[in-house]
Amino acid sequence: MKNFKRITAAVLSIMIIFMVWGTDVFAAQAQIQQQETGFSDDYLDSVRKLIKQKYSGSITDAALNKPTVEGMFEALDIYSVFYKQSEFNSFMDSLGGEIEGVGIVVEKIGDYVTVVKVFEGLPAQKAGIQKGDKISEVNGISAAKKEIDEVISNIKGTAGTKVKLGILKESIKDEVEVARARVDVPSVSYEIRGNIGYILIDMFSANTYSGVKEALNEFDSKSIANIVLDLRNNPGGLLDQAVSVGRLFVPKGLITKLDFKDEAMEDEEYYSSLKSIKYKLAVLVNENSASASEILTGAIKDTGAGVIIGNKTFGKAKVQSFIPILSPEAYERLNKDSENKTVNASMFEDAYESDLLGWAKMTMGMYYTPNGECIDLKGIEPDINVSEGSKEAGGIKVNEIRQLYIAVKPSLGTACSDVYNAECILKLLNYDVDEPDNILDKKTTEALTRFQKDNKVYGYGVLDFCTQRLLNDKLEALSESEDTVYLKAVDVLE
Template sequence: MTKTFVRIASAVLVLCLLTANVSFAAESQVEESTIDMDYLQSIMDSIKEKYKDKVTDKQLIEGAINGMFDTMDKYTDYYTQEEAESFFSDVDGSYVGIGVRISSETKAICIVEVFESSPAAKAGIIKGDIVLKVDGQSVEGKSTDEVAQLIRGKAGTKVSITMQRLGEKDARTFEVERAEVVVNPVTYHIKDEIGYIKLDIFSSNSNLYMTKALEEIDKSKIKKLILDLRDNPGGEVSQVVKIAENFVPKGLITKLDFKSEEKDDEAYYSENKDLKYKLVVLVNESSASASEILAGAVQDTGSGTLVGTKTYGKGKVQNIFPILSPEAYKKYEEELGVKIVDGYDLINNHGIRPTDDEILGWTKITTGEYYTPKGRMIDGTGLQPDYYIENEELKNEVDLRTIDSLEKRVKPTINDKSLDVFNAEKILKFCGYEVDSPDMFLDGETSDAIYKFQKDNGLYPYGVLDFSTQQALNNKLEKLQSEYDKQMAKALELLKD
């Protein structure tokens, strides 16, 4: 069993705590018009005979599998090995790489985040560095996805990345060894005796980082808390249950109802006898699945208040399992005398772990539904917040949520290109100053907009993005965020009462 399968299998075992050991045996009632497998083989033979270009059996089989899963609900999918790796990286909260995030908005390939303790951070790469070359190959004209593919690789291997840093004449080249990067999905801060926690996803390490955040908040004796689940797509049920125990009183958190008679329904309970916080949970139309489990439990138990817009409405749960390749299927049929397509059946029932090349792909299939403590099934309907508040985040074609504070490390001037310029352009455009589509480039038009902003705010007007101007823009951004994030404003109002 290879390292790749070990990593994926371990991620799946954690993910499938909501659907573990589900049997995928055929239904007992067989349709009268069951299709003979020879019929499908004949279609494949006909395609290979008539199709002008080249096509392999594997391509045809994967196409047929994709087609079958496409007939089901939108949460049921088939993944190739490569697609499965990407999916499990999100669920697992870690991946093999150097630990940076590059922007898909900027024209240049710019580093917009460097993960803490990552190989990139240790090598000295910082936010705002612009990628020029990867392993000596220019990235000019390449998409962010193409550049990401060049940077990715196997753990222990090295990649050479040439960067341009604002304020430096010569480019820098970094030799970075790829390794497993753990992504922290939790951000938090304390302001005016109120704690704020933003949770991006319920990945395998969410509870670990949530616990750390709550420990810091508890040290400050904070009793009022905002939990931000906006744009959180969900994740592992095991993680949401652990996190919910911090906020939900003793009793039911959620119940999972499965279709298969071989899989018992599951109920998850909180043992929390002492609720610490006066809680407000922020939700929106992109708060889904596991986010709705937590928000629904908070609402049903009266342990907090929901503020925002109606949630997504995903009340279904999925199981993920590996599909054996045709060759492996035939091999184990001959060896064991049984027909097996599910790789987990091979492991659980026969003690044999398939190798990577014996797995054709992975399927994610809907196997059940979940219910809130009061028995609500919210699939397709979502949760209505206690206070329905919409945000006005888009103005002058700029989304306020995409703007970061300026770093105040260097002073960009005419013809400079940097991430600070990019964020300055977005703030200026949001405020109505004449700026074309933000592009990181401090051209004449951007300089004119900076000049006008400086003049309007009592600063020395000369079109250079100096530190005083950057601070003024940061102050403006903070004010805009408080004005336009009406959901946050309502949460603060409720907690200050």
Template sequence: MRIRFVKTICIIFILCLLTSNISFAAESQTENENYSDIDYLKSVMDMIRDRYKGNVTEEQLIESAINGMFSAMDQYTEFFDKKEADSFFSDIEGSYVGIGVRISSQTNDICVVEVFESSSAAKAGIIKGDIIVKINDVNVEGKTSEEVANLIRGKAGTKVNLGIMRPGQKQLLNIEVERSEVKINPVTYRIIDDIGYIKLDIFNSNSSINIIKALKEMDNNNISKLILDLRDNPGGELSQVIKIAEKFVPEGLITKLDFQSEKMEDELYYSKNKELKYKLVVLVNGLSASASEILAGAIQDTGAGVLVGTKTYGKGKVQNIYPVLSPEAYKRYSKELGATILDAYDLINNYDIIPSEDEIIGWAKITTGEYYTPKGRMIDGIGLDPDYYVENTYIVNGVDIRTIDTLSKQVRINVNDKSIDVLNAEKILKLLGYNIAKPDMIFDKESAAAVYEFQKDNGFYPYGVLDFATQQALNDKLENLILECDKQMAKALELLKK
């Protein structure tokens, strides 16, 4: 935690820089009413200690009181305990210590739905579609994916043993994997004919470098027409959205941050881009929020591209995150320094003291200001209206196409095999109109019969086995179905082909 704490000093979180001197340092209070407020809260804690027949620590009472105060403010202001803060920082930093898999809880099983490239899991031989049955000889049946993820994670350099069930294997596979730092790449891209497509899932610390890699690939292939997909992107770091905006927004203002406190100067961010390379369409929806709206709003206001989709979320507020000293540390530093300090950043900025892990009780994420688009629009609670309003169709034959993943093509699947690939294959077959009553993870006789019919209809040797060629054919059908259902994507392609 101490290493992470030092690291966060230099990191920009959410939509605000950690460079201001704003703090929780309390001024010396002499008014009697202030003391009476403090005495009142102390009396409440004394009453609980005296009358509550149960186990509760002073730290738990204080954390609960802090949480209560933060819950009285807007929905974006909250208090994180250390465990919650670690999870938050992992999302924003785009890294964590683990083995490099994404798991999902399906029909009481824990399935590997993605293995990150070059991860320790990939090197150990774990593949997409594996079912995790045990972790260090502990049965995980019935546990949530979050509970299992916590069991898998640990200190870098330590090892974890996974009991894996895999189609085609009669016995449980025992695979030992070393834990290491995993960096999450939120960028995927491909080229559709002569049009580039880039999907950005979140603005974490790895976003801009991977967007730059994607754009280099586009440039190497002489791509001048581009779709930037910000759908379902909840936002992230301000520094990242500015770096990315500079690639798409012409010379001029990108955004302005207007802060509440007089101690925090308003901040304006500019692009120096004098030559726009791409004819650009940006895809947005109701879950495109915060940093996504900064980028989309700047592109729309400057005419650098057009927005296609539905109205965005409408989060125009910015937050800073501050480390909060524990009561013990607060008392000790107040005595040593002669100043009442609650925000640990004050110790660093004003006294050159870096507190230890034990001296931090949690982290406070507070709304500190608002941002504006280049044309001065404040979109909080309003959102951005797309230039072309297009709604998507997601449900076909009772199946939500958004819940389907491509088949892994890692193993052949026969009758009685169990795999996440079976679930996805059955969903695709049901979408296509084949007889699948209810998609599940068991490749039963009904599944085999549907595969047999699909193979016969598509020129394959029909024998009801989910082999690699059939899996690829189903993946191809899924891609076509997604394009048919994704009317927003279709509109973007239409605009760029003109």
């Protein structure tokens, strides 16, 4: 069994899950639930004490009068939640930039979950799995007509274990055994656009700093000093990664300060030691840029390290940290001779993972920008405000369109994300399609036929691989010509 260690890194992420919790519980119902859960009054009181000590927010005794641990944390703000061990592992995997699987991206197309991307050098590619393959079975159990989440859950598993996949290749069935592995999922993408180095950060996971550093090394080798850092729709992530990226751009001084509610916890300050600004920087933000991305944005704006362009950010300055919660049995054993009992497993050197009931992600403080501003519920105003979206194309935002996978060939009636992205591109190119959705309807096939003929390929309304490549080429051009926020950044930098 693995020895348990305290988690000290703050987790900054926006959770777009809004729930309404009741505060009144009938005494009889509470008594029944308490009997079912096995939580003693002493144990539940210890959970309440922990919340009152560390939770940075308003909460009443009545709201904490819950017969379950889950209920108490659900009564806090929308960013606080209780995770079982498996849920915690999945959450940390998403922030860690790694998952345990076979190295594929899938999508539900028709009756089958279909492979739309295969990562190079990973088990799936080595086993011969290709884009467009349909997953017909997982460990001998049919995957046809199953929900995508169920199929994915069955494919994923502990690194080193194996999974047998039934594969349909052009209606020919094959079976392969694939070893699972830890798959690194990049959070950063970059490219050179003329004399501009463009960096997109999807979220701040454990590999974000290394991804940005790789991009800057590439730009340095080409003597490119004009940088566009795109944080639009970035919901946040790991504090240490946002700070590390900040140290690449922000001049010597404060990046952010964390102020915790619990007086036993020391407030934290994070600094940059950068002696001089190396790049001419423009940062792109919108209303979905939140949390850790706002820490970076605020530091760049306050220190004058770059120009902020776009729309006002989300406005989340709340800081969440994880606390391991003891099971009732471990609570009784570890607190046996203690006068100050606690459910916080990190207070015990001899606590093991098997002693945990789960993990509480709880709002424990606030962060401040270098100028001492708390942007919670206010957001950060850009230096230059620019509206996103094409009015002529119904507000479609070119920066939110994704490249087509070139994995399947959708025809009339096919439903998949490639159809949605194709319709968005066609609409921006002034072809007559309805509001983009995932279904390739008759109107879209007619638009595709016209697009194909205009580009001197066979026009028959099927979203074949040649047409997808043409649309991807058009999207690349549109990303530079129709993205109003990016275009303003280019003007500023040049």
